[in-house]
Amino acid sequence: MAVFAPWLSPYHPIDHADLMHSEEPPSRAYLFGTDNQGRDILSRVIYGSRISLSVGLVSQGLNSLIGILLGLTAGFIGRRWDDLVMGLTNIMLSIPSLVFALAIMAVLGPGLINIFLALGLTNWAYSCRITRSQVLFTRSLDYVVAARALGYGEARIMFTQVLPNIIGPILVVATLGVAGAILIEAALSFLGLGTQPPTPSWGGMLSTAREQLFTAPWISIFPGLAIFITVLGLNLLGDGLRDILDPHTTRQRR
């Protein structure tokens, strides 16, 4: 949907502003109605998916990268480095991610690239923790010992032996992380610190919709529904992956 936005949208999300038809309830011409500037809400919701999904994927990609690298090296090298990484991880965990992201946005200012950074640098702690604990568990398994006996270098063992075998749980954390990032981006845009108008983003649309809650409530309904369904889907995917990958819970959860 995000990729095919230009073909799916009936109108242009920004340029098609028909002030004669502003704040119209959903109709056949405008399926989701129009906003205060007469822009088609359906088109804006479709285009908004680009922002949400790219923020979710890019920032979680960054988080996973940082988390995996730190977790792998912490688990492998151990000692001082491990203490340092785990100390940092615990500190990151003690700062609520929305508050952290807000503080970074305060420094960098609004904008899409800045959101990537604010969310991509603050939520790696979960990936790091899960990677490290998996590494500690895997490190003593036979195939790693065998690889070491064959004379593989540490880096080679890390990336070719251990990483592929522990990628499952990391993937689960990442899926849930994408959902979380989308929620935080929406919250930031809602507060006015995320993507700026007129760029259509779901959180930003809700932010302006609040003022028209009394006169045009449908403006609030659809962007929120879009966020909800996307995040719900990702959370269900994450849960499903966990059930499949974790032999402990497969029997018990269902």
Add this chain to the structure above:
Amino acid sequence: MLRFALRRILQFIPTILAITLILFILLNILPGDAALMSGDAQDKGVDPRFIEEMKKRWGLDQPIHIRYLTYLKNLAAGDMGLSYLRREKVSGLIASRLWPTLRLAFAAMLIAVSIGIPLGFYSALRQGTWLDAFSMVGAVSGVSIPQFWLGLLLMFFLAVKLPFFPVSGYGDGDLKHILLPAFTLGVGYMALLARTTRAAVVEILTTDYIRTARAKGLSDFLVNRKHILRNALILVLTTAGLQFGSLMGSTVVVEKLFSWPGLGSLMVDSIFQRDIPVTQGCVLLIILVFLLVNLAVDLLYAIIDPRVEYR
């Protein structure tokens, strides 16, 4: 026990120090000249000599490590500096906003605990029934719903369409004003608690000691209460403590939505006004509340669960 408590409290100090350092570095590389933002500068126009003077007055002309040490020294004495914009002590500004935020957060927690835990508990005991299905669908939805949207919907239906509640504001601190924001804030937390409780109870149900308890003829009530609930609560408590942080974080959005005069809305306003000392103070306090709650959870943990070693 006392030694365990003392140790945990001592561990607290380096964490706080590290957090102040991260925040200080982060917020003080802020582009844009803070001296320009103060009230006086805007009155008198931009005169370079004046900016120098202002910088001196706010201590912004010193190197950053000296500023950090001064900041720490003042912080230890409870002084968070002056607001650039309002000329008031940050500590005073924050103190007046702390109580509304704490009220909101604890009200949300109360709602979440009193609905989420029983819901998770009973759906685990009645696995596969409609109650289980219903509450688990509700739980995954509760985690996924954007809070400000839920707040908007509640506002629309329960305050605009059906005027049961005031749309927003603090009122005189009455129950009517707090219910909608507290519920909005608590839903995600409630859903999480329900899921955690269910998972914990489901796991406990398969253990040997439950089978033994039933085999020796204990009543369902006793087994549920003493054997299942108590053991499940230990697991739930940990999640509850760790997730309290995201609850504190969400107060920012919910307070802004409902025009609640708390720390979160102060923080957002201060970001827009580039009032760094206030932003810094708000972030620090939100984190501090979260850390204190977790400290309390850890101590409680040691009381509930005799297996915790008081290392």
